[in-house]
Amino acid sequence: MLVNGEWSADWDPVQAKDSKGGFKRQDSEFRNWIGDEQFPAEKGRYRLYAAYICPWACRTLALRNLKGLQDIIPVTIINPIMTDFGWQFGGYPGASAEDPEMNAQYMHELYTKANGNYTGRATVPVLWDAKAKTIVNNESSEIIKMLNSAFDDLLPENHQALDFYPEALKDDIDRFNADIYPSVNNGVYRAGFATTQEAYEEAFADIFAKLDDLEDRFSDGRKFVHGERLTLSDIHLFVTLIRFDVAYYGLFKTNLRRIEDYPHLQAYTKRMYSEPSVVDTVNFDHIKSGYYSIKKLNPTGIVPKGPSLQFE
Ligand SMILES: N[C@@H](CCC(=O)N[C@@H](CS)C(=O)NCC(=O)O)C(=O)O
Secondary structure, three states, X not given: OEEOOEEOOOOXXXXXXXXXXXXXXXXXXXXXXXXXXXXXXXXXXXXXXXXXXXXXXXXXXXXXXXXXXXXXXXXXXXXXXXXXXXXXXXXXXXXXXXXXXXXXXXXXXXXXXXXXXXXXXXXXXXXXXXXXXXXXXXXHHHHHHHHHHOOHHHOOHHHHOOOOOOHHHHHHHHHHHHXXXXXXXXXXXHHHOOOOHHHHHHHHHHHHHHHHHHHHHHHHOOOEOOEOOOOHHHXXXXXXXXXXXXXXXXXXXXXXXXXXHOHHHHXXXXXXXXXXXXXXXXXXXXXXXHHOOOOXXXXXXXXXXXXXXXXX
16 A cells, blocks of 8 residues: 555555454545536546456446446556556556556556555546546545536436436435445455454355345345336445355355345346446456455465356
8 A cells, every 4th residue: 555655565455454353444535526616527537547356446437338428538447466566557458558647557656646645545446637637536436426417518418317316216325325335345345354253254244144135125026226227226236246256255255155046136137237338347357367366365366267157
């Protein structure tokens, strides 16, 4: 991570833990909003930095596609392989060849450009302002809300009308997203990055209790989390489900059940995967080789051949 703008030590998945050895995710630091005076919506001014391995980053890629913002917000995809200096640009098949804004080699260079004294992790996603050469926001749950509406004036009417955070469902969406964060989205990391048996088992229990609840929720035949309409909650949930059997079940030891063992959740995951805007953000090679490149958890770097994928 960065300490006062300097890269401090080899990358480590766990740089903060609680008293029981549980993984603590840092709060995102850059929390500006498109539409603020300093950051007006403009075509081509903002770039998304993302990684296909990363569930948080893929939330933002999905919203960009769903809203049809491809011509307005360019994207740079980083390599999936974690290096001792964090995320690196260029070279991996399916990743962008280079960083077109700063010609940076590593993601942390953008953080120190934005704040020369930055202390913290150099995470993706990042919404970058190419004009001011700074980070607008690095919190996926906020970036997707911005993509949902902050660029609407630049979009044709039929795209403005696409609303994945509709007024009538806002409370339900926020409540659902907050509910699945500790147990599902971050639950898998709490299991995988736990440093004690107790912390791992706590996360493990939380994950499967919540997956059981979710299986029940979908047993009424609903198409999406809140009914017939795809919303931000579906994006929050899908990015974890699609990585579960391929990466978390093995590497993070979340192995009581696979998503495939939950009929309704599996059908839902396939339904989401069949959305063109969503499938475009799923790269199983990046997911697998990326997670299994975390040296602390997989020192040999061997990437498992299985499981056989039910999606392709
Ligand atoms: N709260 C952030 C979390 C982002 C995050 O942790 N991204 C991971 C990739 S999956 C990352 O970049 N990790 C690099 C690191 O921890 O050094 C968000 O939702 O945007």
